[in-house]
Amino acid sequence: MAPSSLRHIFALLILFFGVTLSSVATAVETPRHILVLLAYRIDLPWSQAFISGLREAHKASGEEIEFYFEYIDDQRLSSRFTPAQLHRYLLDKYRDIPLSAIVMEPNTADRLLQAGTDKLFGDSMVVVVGTDYQRVAPDERFSYVIKRNLLQNNIALITQLHPDIDKLIVAGGAGYTATWLAENAARIGRDDFPNLKIEIAKPREPAALVDYLADQPEGTAILLTAYLRSPSGAAFDTPHVAHALLEKTSLPVYAIIDPVLGTGVIGGDLFNPKESARLALDKALAAMAAGKRDFSLVVLPNRYRFDQAALEQHDIKTAQLPLNSEVLNLQQPNDTNPQTLLIQAALASLLALALLGSLLLYRDRAKLTRELRSQHRMLELRVEQRTQALKVMAVTDSLTGLVNRGEFYRHLKLELRHFRDTQEENCFSIAMLDLDNFKRVNDRYGHPAGDKVLISFASRCNQLTRGPDIIGRLGGEEFAILLPNTNLQQATTILERVRTEVAQMRVELDSGDTVSVTTSIGVVVVDTPKLSTREVMMYVDQMLYTAKTQGKNRVWAGCTSTLTAQSPQQEELV
CATH class of the missing domain: 3.40.50.2300 (Response regulator)
Known part of the structure; x- marks a missing residue:
């Protein structure tokens, strides 16, 4: 083969590999574009803390991200923009930007939902970050990071203390x-x-x-x-x-x-703005990495x-x-002893001289040390964020966002221990809920339809219970509710309200069909301290079984003090 031909072949190969490597590099370096819609002004501590949480999660992720911030505060926009105008404004401004995800506040989400959002959001991942679960009406196109029952929890805390x-x-x-x-x-x-x-x-x-x-x-x-x-x-x-x-x-x-x-x-x-922002970005990045945009709900844990x-x-x-x-301990020590101040000043002077000498003598070494420490802090932060995300996943039911079976049993054990140790007069209650004839929904409409019913049921239970109550999914269509400091009358009132509201609930399926369900509920008031977790769950399971065999769609209740006797006393609520 002639040398000129070889040169042509080598040139073509170099050109091919150059174009390929350039394309790969471009693909790797292409950042994700994330739009953040904030309802509060940038100069407020809340907005600054929220943005700081996003930056920390971004740094820990190692992802290339370009943020776009819009401040949709009432004073700046209320007289200028209707929801439809706000939608058109955002659509025009970001028309040529390939948005990967959108993070927003609940009231901003409500405004945009009024105007229709399909054109703006497209296939983007949308995460709504809120201060309370009841504040948002879940939309199946969005995911949510929510602080549940914030007001109830604090009012109940104040009355207790x-x-x-x-x-x-x-x-x-x-x-x-x-x-x-x-x-x-x-x-x-x-x-x-x-x-x-x-x-x-x-x-x-x-x-x-x-x-x-x-x-x-x-x-x-x-x-x-x-x-x-x-x-x-x-x-x-x-x-x-x-x-x-x-x-x-x-x-x-x-x-x-x-x-x-x-x-x-x-x-x-x-409610911690940094924590909610970090979880929102972690959720968005995880969903984008998996190529999914499904409805999901992360309920922020109680942070007393x-x-x-x-x-x-x-x-x-x-x-x-x-x-x-x-x-x-948020108080800073106040030591104004003159001798102490003199010693501190002398030590500070010596430290300053030592640092200056080190800087002059070992500048290159100090620079390397700072870089290594920075990388170490970044790795620690990333491990901490991943660990926190894994902890949330470990205790949360992935479909409904409720606590899972293991986490619910942990709360029950803590409540039993607290009841035994304090010997309080206040008892607590536990209920088990089972959707009646749920298998028919799956058989007739398919499992995706059944999942939608379970999500709607969990959402309704969240809205109808109190702040301190713990709701968990035990498996399938079986759920449980732990009600601290709740007697028989209070528990049956709450659960009867849940039963009635669920019976009136209508779930629209993607097929256009509408599904309704009922629930049978067994509830036990724990008023005797010397019981194990297994015994308590056995009693509440008996109450649920009785509710089922007596015709379903009803609440059946009892107390452990009577259930342990030979002729257990039970009470039916129709």
């Missing part, structure tokens, strides 16, 4: 979130806490709100929701308002968002966090707090 209070004031700003929380607090008060006077403080300017709350009499507790916007439209942050309030009052003050800790607020079941100094000020013992509570 302050049994002598006469009134609870729920206060917030004039923004969408604060208004929604106030409306739901009023509803929760009527439905779940009829003996407690709950006042919803009307929105005021920050100074006026602080003066009004500080002027309340003894026997009053305060729950701060979110103060992001005043009635005049000025932007504020809830920690600023909380700090001003605690300088003027010694009343017990609780909150629902994590950034408020450290202002003197006692604490509560707190408290300020140790505030607990001591109000004489609250750690034994009174919910299980797994986190108590933080």
